[in-house]
Amino acid sequence: MPIKSNYLLTPYQNWYAIRWLPRSFRLPYLKLSHLRLVAAIAEHGQIQMAAQALTLTQPAASRALAEIEKLVGAPLFERHPRGMTPTTLGAIFVRRAHAMLMEMQDLSHELQAEREGRSGLVQIGAVTGPAVACLVPAARKLKADNPKWSCASMSVRRSS
Template sequence: MSDALASLTLRQFRLILAIAEDAQLSVAAERLALTQPGASRMLAEIERLVGQPLFDRHAKGMRPTPVGEVLARHAATLLGGLDQAASEMAAFRAGRTGTVRVGAVTGAAVAYVVPAIQTLRRDAAGVDIRVDVAPSVDLMGGLLAGEYDFVLARVPSETDTTAIEVLRGRTEDLALLGRAGHPMAGDGPLGLAGLSSLTWVMQAPGMPIRAAVDAAYLAEGLAPPSEVVDTASLLVTLAYLRDTNAVAPAAREVADLLIGAGAAGIVRLPLARPITLSPYNLIRRRQRPASPVAERLMTMVLDRLGQ
C-alpha cells in the first residue's frame, strides 16, 4: 500500500478529493478540466494501484469507502499545504512577505525609513522588518558583514568602496535644542560666539554632528565649545537639557519630531547661520541580490530621497 501511495500523482490526489467533495464523477471531472471518461479511467488506475475501491457507487452519486475517506482526508491536507505554499511564494515574489533588515543614521531613519515602512505595511502586514539606528561606521560594518539589506549612512574613509553601491543621498541641517524657558530662547538668531560659554551635549569628537559643529566654529575663526558632554544617547541628551541651560545639536528631522511630540519641554534655539552635516547615502552591497520585499522598501526610500 505504501508503495502504491507513493506512486500517486498530485492530479490523482486532486481527483480523489474532488469526487469526495462533489459526490459526482462528472462534476469532479468538470472542476479539474477532465472529460468524464478520462476521470473514470484515472479513478480506475488509482483503485488498481491501491488495490481497493475508493468509492461506492449508488443512485445519488459516489460515497467514499473507509479507505477512500482516509485518502481524501490526506489529499485535502497535502493539497491545502501546497496551495498555502503557492500563496506564500506569490506574496514573497510580490514583496508582501519576507524579512527586511535596514540600518540608518537617526535623521534618515526618522525622515525616510519610518514613512516608507508605514507605506509598505498598508498591504504587506506579514513583512518582518528590523531597523537599527547607529553611527555610520557601525552601519557600514554591518552592511559588509551581511547584517543589512541596505543602510542610509555616511561612507567612512577606510571603507572598501569596491564592495558597495552608493545610491541617492541627502544632506542634513542641524537644529539647536534647549529647554523651554531657556534664557536665549527669545534672543532671535544666535551666533556661535554667544553660545561658546554654554555646555554642549553632543556626539564624541570625529562623529558627524560634532565634526559639523567644530567646523562651523572654525569657519568663523572661533575655538569650538570647550564645555561638552559626550553622548550619542537621545534620552541622556533630553534629561540633561531638561534641568540646565545646556544646548544640543540634532538633525533637523529629529528636532522636528521631538518638538512636535512635546518631548520634555524642548524648544528650538534659532541659529544665525545654518550648520550642515556631511551627506549620507543609501548604500547596498554589490552583487548581492536582495529579496523582493527588501527591493520594494529600498525603492520606496529612494523615491522619498528624490522628492
Template sequence: MLTSLPSLPFLKLAHLKLVAAIAQHGQMQAAAQALALTQPAASRSLAEIERLVGAPLFERHPRGMTPTSLGEILVRRAHTVLTEMQNLGREMQEEREGRSGLVQAGAVTGPAVGFLVPAIRRLKAVTPHVELRVDVGPSVQLMRGLDEGDYDFIIGRLLPDSDVNAFDIVPGEIETVRCVVRSSHPLATRRDVSLAALAEYPWIIQERGMPIRQAVEAAFIHAGLPVPADVVATSSLVLMMALLVESDMIAPMSLEVARLMEGTGTGSLAVVDLAVPIEVSPYHIITRRGRRLSPAASRLHALVLDEAERLRGSV
C-alpha cells in the same frame, strides 16, 4: 490486506485533485466537469488510483459515490496537500511580487466588527494589493475551516472536541451581549432594564446552539425566569434590522455589532440599558500549530493582535 502502500509515493497531484473532487461533488460526472476532464478519463484515473492503493476508495451507489473508510483518509490528506500546494504557489508569488497575495481569515461577528475590520483598514492602507477573503460565521464553521486549511487564522471559540494541542491560541475576551430595539421602543429610554421587563416582548434571536442565544437563555434561567418563547430565529443582520424597525422585537447581539447598528446614522435603533450584563464565553485568536503564515497573513495577524490589545486597554 493492503500490500501496495509503497506505491503511494507515485500518486500524482492530479490523482489527489480527482479524489477530492469526487468527494466534494458525490458524482463522477460532476467531478470530471469540475476538473475539465471527460468522464471516461476520470473513471480511468480513479481506477489507476485504486490500483495503486490496493483497495476501493469510493462506494458506488445509483445516486452517487461516497468515500470508503480508506477513501476518507485519502480525501482528508488530499485536501491538506492541495491546500499546502496552493499556499506554496501563493508564497512564491508574494516573494516575486512583494506586497501581494491572498489572506484568508474568519471571525465570529463581534470581534469581526470590533478589531478585524480596523486591522483590515490598516493593512490595506499600506498593502493595497493584498487580497483578503474574510468569512463571518459560527465557530463550528470557522474551526472546521481552520482545521482543513481554509483559513490562515480565525477569531472564534474552541469547540468541546477541539484538540488544543493542534492550535496556537492567543486568549481573547469575554463577549458582552447588548439588546437592540427600535428607538421608539418602550424600553429604549429606560434605565437598568430587568430581564423580567425584556420577557414581555417578542425576540429576534440567533438559532439554537449559537453562543449569544445560549447566553441569553442561561441568563433567564439563572434569574428564575422562563426563556423567551415568542421568537424569530435568524443570524441575518439584515433581517434583524428589518424586523426591529417595524416592531417592538428585541434583538441580542454582540457589543461591537450593537454599537455599529446604533451608530448607523439613521437614529432608528437603540441599545437597551440592562440592569444585569449578559456575557458569552470568550473567543480567541487561533492559528493552526506548525503552519507558517505568509508575510501578508502574518502582517494582518499582528494588526489584529494590536487592535485587540488596544480595545482591551480602552475598556
C-alpha cells in the same frame, strides 16, 4: 547478480514492474491530478460531475480513479445508483488530499507574493541613538502598509 536500474518507472511506463511492490511503496506514484480527482468526487458525489469540474471526460476520470484505487490497494468510494460515497479509507484519503491541495495552494500564493515583492524580510540597522528614533516610525509604517513583510532590527552596544 541482479541488474541495477538507474531510473524509476512510473505506473504509466510499466504497471507490471510496480504491481509486485508492497502497497506502501506505490503511494509515491500518486500525482497532484489524482488528489484533485478524489477531492472532486467527494465534493460532487458523482464521477460525471467531478470530471466536468476538472474538464475531463467521464471515461478518463473513471480510468484515473481505477488507477488510484490500484495504487492504494483498496476501493476509495462505494458506488451507488445515484452517486458515490467515500469508504473508510476513502475518507482518510479525501481528508489528506484536501490538506495537500490546500498546502499546494498556499505554496503557490506565498511564492507569488515573494516574486511580486509583497512579502519578505527587511533588515534595519542604525548606528546612533537619534537614527533609531527615526527608523522605528518608518518600520511601523512599512509593517502597516505591508503586513506580510517581516522586519528585523538589531541593536549592538559598544563596550568600552
